[in-house]
Amino acid sequence: VRIALRGHDMHGLTWGPDGRLYWSIGDRGYNVVNREGVRISDPTSGAVFRCEPDGSNLEVFHTGLRNPQEIAFDDYGALFTGDNNSDAGDEARLVHVAEGGQTGWRMEYQTLDGVNVRGPWVQEGIWKTAHEHRPAWVLAPVAHVGNGPSGLVHYPGLGLDARYDDHFFMCNFSGTPEHSQVKSFAVEPDGAGYRVVDVHDFASNVLCTDVDFGYDGRMYVSDWVEGWYQAENGRILTIHDPRHADDPRIAEVTTLFSGGFDSLTDDRLTELLEHDDQRVRLRAQFELASRGPQSIGSFVRMTGSGSPRLARLHAIWGLGMIARGTEDPEPAMRPLLSLLLDDDREIRAQAAKVLGESGWSQCAPDLVELIFDPEPRVVYHAVMAVGRLGHGEGIDAITEMLWSNDDRDLHLRHAGVMALFWLDDREALLALSRDEFPAVRLAVLLALRRSGDPAVSSFLQDSDPFIAAEAARAINDLPIDAAMPALADQLERFSSPASGTSMRDAPIEDRTALLRRALYAGQRIGRARDAAAVADVALLESNPIGMRREAVAVLSDWREPSVRDRVNGAHRPVVGERDVEGWKTVLARALPRLVRSEDVELATSARALAGKESVALDDSVTWSILEDSEADLRERVACLTQLHSSSGEGDRAIRSALDADEPVLRGAALRLLADDRPQEAVEEIADDLQRDGISLRQHAIGVLGTIDSPRARTMLKDLFGQTRTGELPTALHVDVIDAFDGQEGETPDMMRSLAFGDDPLARYRSAWVGGDAERGRELVLYHSGAACVRCHIVEGRGGTSGPDLGEVADRLDRAALLESVIDPGSVVAAGYGDASAMPEMIHLLDPRDVRDIVEYLATRR
Incomplete structure (x- = not known):
């Protein structure tokens, strides 16, 4: 069973000029057996399919899409769609739906956050238009048009000015009417591909979901009216140009489609291949082709150089339809040889x-x-x-x-x-x-x-680093399991200054692409030599620092690797025996050196791993860092953890940290003390609660909620009461609520009910002060549910259907910031309509999350 985002379904059924049916599906994926007994399956990506009118020969035409809605052909038989972004700073894309093309999206990317946000989609720039280091296995989008592509239609040729000949119209749905519009653009050849020209807003201030043209020369637009989730008062709008209202050709189109094409003569149908309306040309072509070989002569005559260009193309496509529908294609195809x-x-x-x-x-x-x-x-x-x-x-x-x-x-x-x-x-x-x-x-x-041929492994040693990196992508990302050992062996190229000269001098994009996947291959195989190679990658200072940190992360998960691929997020449990003893030997060799790294994040991760696995380190160095008030806090906490777990001086380390004038370090010591001697921890917490520092008391209250003792429960009950009387600073209310939520029983349930009643926002009212701005920043940028950057520009990237958050603290005080997060419909920024498109965050974020977001937003000046 797979769960995907709402609306990522099947869309856009349309006829192709070849007489086949085409349609799209979003990244809910697909798994179906066609009439010919062939299984077509990819549960991780969206695609465009095609089949014959009777449903036969169903096939995937293009894959790797995220959420394509409608698809449309231009006058020359090229197919296009708009595909939506993933709310991680990537942009929506106009895609040329080329046969056999792959656009590169996988549904698993959606839940990859942090340093590997959206995996290769963002990290390797798959979503971008053509650039030097983009993966070669995917076709680049044509352009970035809009930020919420929905309905798409090609102008049939009548009802508007000549400017719009061979133009497309696309609904850009951005959550609010003020920032949504029907856009128009055209494509023109650029080599064998395309470029976009004449992009402009055709109709503005409409929350449009679909657009089409009627046979009466009018454009029809479906209007969602407001918001992302409201769907109770939609409407259909029409747009027309009165200057073309009396065009007799439009009246002819209406008559033709109301009367049908099956009663028309071959000569009349042949004439209609020259019609100005694309739909008429197509229907005439289809009807002629349905009459079989008897229509070959009519089509051949129209292919002559004296006929209009578009009519000639329809005649060629009609001959193709006849050829596919007969056992002997030669009579229909031989006339095309001269056209070459x-x-x-x-x-x-x-x-x-x-x-x-x-x-x-x-x-x-x-x-x-x-x-x-x-x-x-x-x-x-x-x-x-x-x-x-x-x-x-x-x-x-x-x-x-x-x-x-x-x-x-x-x-x-x-x-x-x-x-x-x-x-x-x-x-x-x-x-x-x-x-x-x-x-x-x-x-x-x-x-x-x-x-999926394992022979791709031979390209890992290619003299061109880009090709070597592309081979690594194929082996890991598909995956090709038989080639995985060869990929793991590539770690040797990054393990010493003398090895891997070609990759050492390669662009960092190629080095990172190969090395990231080789690290994961080594972890999957799990031999002692693989662990040693991973450790050497972390130790070699000439390797990219991000990959050195990733190497330590791989070592940390070695005993029980995640069931998700570290590169692309796919569900790929590691099976088979692992050399755990060999891994431990490697840790004993590598970690004492890694903890001395000048990179604090790398050293801290290595020290945390040493503490977790009881790897002996130089205690004198560890003590000096723990007691150094100028050292990075993350590293001091890691030193505390390591000394507590492996040095035999855990009590002394806890006492040293408790005596330090640093809330984060003292909080970490309290947690260790609560595990060892909870009653003693309660006494320390009682002292902290009498002190002035907000951060100090926040950490103390957090630890108090983890201790199961009568006194701890009494203290929490008193603190909870103080949140109601106003005796406790507001910056501590969320911490008390969180701590109290960890308590079970009738009394806590009753107190929560009395305090909050039926108001779902009551728990959040105090979340306007006391947060962690850095954590708030991570939530704003990377929380996949809240998806702030879908609608807001944050630090230079994001959507435009909500106000730019760059200087939001100059416009709103903390109380207003809180209100805008927990009750977005209460006040809507000027220029963004009467209703907010923002979802209710209380269903996505807890009070601590909200508090941290408010703290971050309060820094945006």
């Missing part, structure tokens, strides 16, 4: 595409010649066609295209990869894996990745 030499690049490209999908293998040599066409779009479709037809003799031409392209045009690389994959000649691929040109080797690797 046409002066119009779009005619050449679509003729190649249709021939490739026809199954008529005799056309393959002509398509191979077309691979050397000067137009990238033609080359793209020619290469894809040769691959689809399984024409092995074309591999040399495909290879030549790859090295001449040299990875400059990512769509051409994608076509080459798909062709090599479809040719299904493993021997030829392995031979090409040693090609002198990196672009060829990379394409071979990506083709092998698609079949």
Whole structure:
């Protein structure tokens, strides 16, 4: 059973110009057996599917999407969709839905937070448009348009000014009408791919979810009216241009669709292939094609150079429909051979595409010649066609295209990869894996990745660091278990100054991508030598500091690794025997050196691991850090824990920490004392509660809630009473509530009921002071449920449907900040409508979380 976000479902059923049905699904994923008995499964990603009108030949057309809503074809048969962001500072994307394309999203990314927030999606920039170090196995989005793509439609051609010919209209849903709109844009060829032009707001101040065009020339827009969750008073709006209201062509469209196309003659249908409305052209094409081979002549006549360009394209697509529907495709396909030499690049490209999908293998040599066409779009479709037809003799031409392209045009690389994959000649691929040109080797690797071939491990030693990193991605992320030992062996390249020269000099993006996955592979395999290699990665100062810290984290989880992949969050429990004794030996060697690192986070993590596993350290060094008032607090706490667990001087360490004038350190000592001698801890807490420091008392109250003794319960009861009388500072109220929540029994339940009644906000009223700003920052940036950056700009990134939080403390005092968090509908910032789109945080955050968020927001000036 998988649980996904609301609304990430199936959407966007539409007809393709090839006569097939296309539709999308969000990242709830899919697992289905088609009519031909083939299982189609990916429970972690969204996709676009297609099938024949009768439901046969169901297949995945494009995958790796997060939450695509509608999909739409342009006038030239290219498919696009808008895909939504993951609320982690990434942006929504306009995606060219290319056949065989992978966009790179996995549902598990959504719950990865902290230093690995959203995993490779954010860490490796998969969501971004083309950039130098983006993973090669995914196609980059065309552009970032809007921040909440929903409905999408292609302008059919009538009802608006000529400016909108071949334009798209997309609903940008941002939670409030003031920041939502129907956007319009067009795409134009950019090599074999596309770029976006003429992006602008067509209709503003409407919380739109869907947009379409009627046969009456009007645009129809569904309006959610307000908020993310309110759905009780939606409405349908219409938009029209009165200057085109009397256009006779619009009246003709209405008549055609009301009367149907099946009664029209072949000649009339052929005429309609030239119509200005895309829907009319498509319906005429479909009807002609449904009449079978008798329509071949009509289509062929329309493909002539004297016909309008769009009519010629529809005729080509119609011939393709006939070819797929008959046992012998040659009569419908042979007329297209001459079009491969046409002066119009779009005619050449679509003729190649249709021939490739026809199954008529005799056309393959002509398509191979077309691979050397000067137009990238033609080359793209020619290469894809040769691959689809399984024409092995074309591999040399495909290879030549790859090295001449040299990875400059990512769509051409994608076509080459798909062709090599479809040719299904493993021997030829392995031979090409040693090609002198990196672009060829990379394409071979990506083709092998698609079949999960363990041979990708040979690329780990490639002289090009980008290719080596791409091999690591394939092995870990798919995963390819048979190649995992080879990936773990790559740790040796990062374990000493003399090893791994090529990776040591590589861009940090490539080093990090490979090293992160090699660390995890070593942990999965679990040999003593793997543990040693992981430790050496942590010790080698020339390695990226983030990966050195990750190496210590891997060692910390070695005995019982998480069931989730540390890279991408997938559920992958580690099975099999692990060399725990060898790991302990490694810890004894490495940790005494790691705790001396100048990086406080690394040293602290190493010291915590030493304490946890009772690894002996130099007590004199540990004592000096514990008693050094200038040392980092995290490291002092780690020293306290380590001395308590392994030195035999735990009592002395606790007393030293208790005597220090530092609330965090004293709080840590109190927790240890509460475990060892709870009554003595109660006495210390009683003393702390008489002192002035807020932080000191917060820590003391927190520990008090963990102690099960009559006196502790009495003290908590008294403190709870003081929160009601006002005797206790407000900054301590949340701590008392939290501590009291840990108590069970009739009396605590009764007191909570009397104090809070039925008001769900009562527990939060005191959360306006006393928080931890640093923890609040982490919650604002990374809490997946609250998703603050979905709507607000925070530290330069985020959405725009809520006000920028950059200087929020200049606009609101603490009381107002608290109110805006726990009751967002009470006051809405100017310019953001009458209702807040923000969800009720009391269902997502506890009082301590809210207090810390308010404390952080109070620093934003």
